[in-house]
Amino acid sequence: MNAWILMVLALLLPTVVAAEEGKEGEPKVAYISLSPPFVGNYALDGSPKLHVYKADVALRVTGDAAAAAVKHHEPLIRNQLVALFAQQGVDNLSNVDAKEKLRQEALKQVQQVLEGEEGKPIVEDLLFNNLIVQ
Template sequence: MKLLPALLLSLTICLPALASSEKKNEAPQTLYHNLVPSLIGNLADPGNRLKFFKADVALRVTGSEAEERLKLHEPLIRHQLVLLFSAQTSETINAPEGREALRQQALQQVQAAITGEEGRPIVEDLLFNNLIIQ
């Protein structure tokens, strides 16, 4: 009878250590960081009519530490993306293959900017949640 409380006490002491060792073995999780507010700017369309773009962009990273590093460099990322989008024409963006090419260019530009600051590309992928031309 006296052995049971001692056994329960020893189990309660060991459980937190077991739980913390399980957390160490977990793989880093994939996170999507949305650039808020949306990116808005003018397009480089020739002609008299001024055209605008609005882009909602999400960046995929692995782990919360990478997301924190990404947040630190968000102004640089936003600047690079606005410059890239402003250099596009509406014909390029309206074509499906043009959007995919723009997405790839944007990813490369973001990775290059982050690599220049961090020494490694933190961003794994770039996704358009919304891309509107008006």
């Protein structure tokens, strides 16, 4: 009897797995955190006051292939974002609207980098999990 049950389970198992894959066959949304966080100086306009930022950034992608492509190109993405953050002035990081514009510009630049490397933008959104400026 036990052998019969095992045989039936062995025959049904691929069907159950296929059904689960069908449900999960839709591409999954993933959030890729770029770590370590970005930390650096900005607004280097010759003033004696040092301006520092810390940004925790996450990228939203859909599908395992997109996540793998972002991970593969992470050094290039980080380089682009560091350059963008360093170009900011005090006014660009002083309020919510300015930070939203920075987020949109960062997304645009990440998408341009990936468009050049992969032929498509891949990243759907860029999120600041944390953005601290002093």
